[in-house]
Amino acid sequence: MAERDLQILDEFGLRRRRFLLAIAGGFVGTLFGSLSPGRAWGRSRMQTLTLGRLLMGTAVEIEANHPDLSIAREAIETGLQRMVDVDRLMSIFRSDSEIGLVNRLAATLPVSVGEETFGVLTEAKDIALMSGGALDVTIHPLMQLWRRATQRGRLPSSREIEAALGLVAHSGLSVDPNNRSVQLQQPGMGIDLGGIAKGYAVDVAAEALAKQGVHSGLVNAGGDLRVVGRNRDGGIWRIGLRHPLAPSRLLLSVLAEDEAAATSGNYFRYFTVGGMRYGHLLHPRTGTPADSALSATIIAKSAMRADGLATAAMIHGAGAMAFIQRVSGVEGIVVNPLARHPGKVSVQITPGLRGRVELLDRSAELER
Structure with missing residues (x-):
């Protein structure tokens, strides 16, 4: 499978890094697009358009596969605008939201x-x-x-x-x-939808693609991803998850079709004090960072549900996998540090992902 079909699922990726650098070079607020030649799929020649924008505190990429690039562009721009609308409604950083x-x-x-x-x-x-x-x-x-x-x-x-x-x-x-x-209930309380709203924005963007007649594509928003149909070659999408302790390497890949995936982890977003890093995911009972697991990934039909459940799984820490298995209709992956082996990890998967997950890092251990 071509490298471009391995979509990275985390809060940072090499493709998004190039995108961010391009925007930093003077294109702030504009769309960044790349065209790829299509391949035969059925009776028409499929073409690929990818556009991106900085939204909701991350780099968003939307890919649309369609024989007509004008339709692909309109669908992506509609999807991006829907995400802008969600941010305007739900951002804690906007006084008018x-x-x-x-x-x-x-x-x-x-x-x-x-x-x-x-x-x-x-x-x-x-x-x-x-x-x-x-x-x-x-x-x-x-x-x-x-x-x-x-x-x-x-x-x-x-x-x-x-x-x-x-x-x-x-x-x-x-x-x-x-x-x-x-x-x-009382003064001083407040709401932060950071653990779920981005997933909803991904959902509405994916739904915009389908409504515009694009039935092959994806929406990727820094750790939250939803694929529409199959990829441009007619195959099942292959999603890559980065190694939480070595982000330059891929840890595993998972097959997905017409579903969403969200990863939550503390390895790219954190508070820093005195040179020490403290994860940004705070436990609502202790008030301190939840650091037991390295990452939790949920695969579900809805990116909103995947996003919220991935956040909850990380808070459960050592009990993350047990929690995921209690939830019907979803699958999950939990990555933990491997005891007595610095730099190495163990991977837990739900039974429904057997045959869909491939370990790409030989040093990782898949728990049975």
Whole structure:
């Protein structure tokens, strides 16, 4: 299989690195595209168009395979615009977003939100319940604490963490389907959809491709990915997962068709204090980084569900695989450090992935 068909699933990749460098060279805010000659598929000649943009704090790439490149371009641009719309609704960094409004007002009165934001919050509540609170979108006060403290070159104190934890509780988030409104239990609480909204954005972009008549393509947003149909050659997509301890190498590949995959890990995003790295995924019960597992990948029909469950699995740490196997309709991969072997890892997979996963790093061990 050609190298270009091995789509990298993580928060950083060589193709995205080239993309970021191209944007840094003077094309900020513009589309970056590359054309690839198509190959025969059925009776028509398939062509490939890939466009990218910096969105939601990461580099997004959308690939569309279609005999007509004008249709492919329109579909991708529609998909990218849908992702922009999601960011405008759900970003905590925009004062005019619906989540920004919720964080300002929902502790004093119910706040009505649009259908999309309400749908993501409802899914987040569902995953919070099935994961025992491992995914908790009310973690905003804790995230803010860690950002402020580490920007000042220090770690949060135990007293500060304890105070922030008093404002973190998924049970304190109420969603009313009758009025499509949201309310928070007490002042100081806030919502951060960083563990699930990007997956939703990937879903709406993938759905935009299909609505525009593109039935072969993918959306890749820094760790969240969804494939549409089969690849341009008519084969099953092959997704690559980077080695969490050696990002220049691929750890494994997994076959996927008309489904989504999301990887959560602490190896590319972290807080740094005194030269030490602390993972950005915070445990909603302890208030400290969840560092037991190196990465967790979920494969599901929905990128939103895969995103939320991957975050929850990382919070479960040593119990990540047991948690994944309790969830119906999904498959998972958990990568852990290999005891007494620095630099090496063990890989756990759910039974449904047997025959779909290929280890590419000979030093890794696949647990049976």
